[in-house]
Amino acid sequence: EEQEEDTLRELRLFLRNVTERLSQDKRFKAFTKPVDIEEVPDYIKVIRHPMDLSTILSKVDLHKYVTVREFVNDVDLIWKNALEYNPDSDPSDRQIRHRACALKDTTHAIIRDELDEDFNRICEQIREAR
Numbered sequence: 001e002e003q004e005e006d007t008l009r010e011l012r013l014f015l016r017n018v019t020e021r022l023s024q025d026k027r028f029k030a031f032t033k034p035v036d037i038e039e040v041p042d043y044i045k046v047i048r049h050p051m052d053l054s055t056i057l058s059k060v061d062l063h064k065y066v067t068v069r070e071f072v073n074d075v076d077l078i079w080k081n082a083l084e085y086n087p088d089s090d091p092s093d094r095q096i097r098h099r100a101c102a103l104k105d106t107t108h109a110i111i112r113d114e115l116d117e118d119f120n121r122i123c124e125q126i127r128e129a130r
């Protein structure tokens with residue numbers, strides 16, 4: 001009903017704000033856009049479910065997320081994909097793995113510090129009822 005739509009509108013405002021803050025962080029530049037399959041043809045062979053911050057922002061605006069859990073699952077895809085695609089000991093792999101771990105820690109800290117537990121429970125109940 002109307003109260004549910006008000007809740008989901010507030011959820012989208014929160015998720016847009018978090019996504020934009022992550023996208024503006026210079027450490028996360030490699031995670032802001034889809035990997036270019038023309039530039040990196042083997043990427044889609046290795047990573048079956050690509051994800052990036054611009055795609056997440058589009059999903060927010062398409063009302064794809066009803067809970068913060070679904071949003072965090074997509075952010076987790078971004079950094080887990082990066083750890084999988086960059087496993088080697090060379091400095092460039094280590095640098096992107098460090099940035100992937102920073103994306104994980106930063107996102108989970110923002111959610112811990114800024115998501116109200118009662119608001120989150122209301123979103124989860126809307127999800128269960130649909």
Ligand SMILES: CC(=O)c1csc(NC(=O)C2C[NH2+]C2)n1
Nearest residue numbers: 030035081082085086092093096
């Ligand atoms: C998004 C992502 O995981 C990504 C973008 S470039 C990259 N890796 C490299 O460019 C080289 C470092 N060893 C391969 N990984």
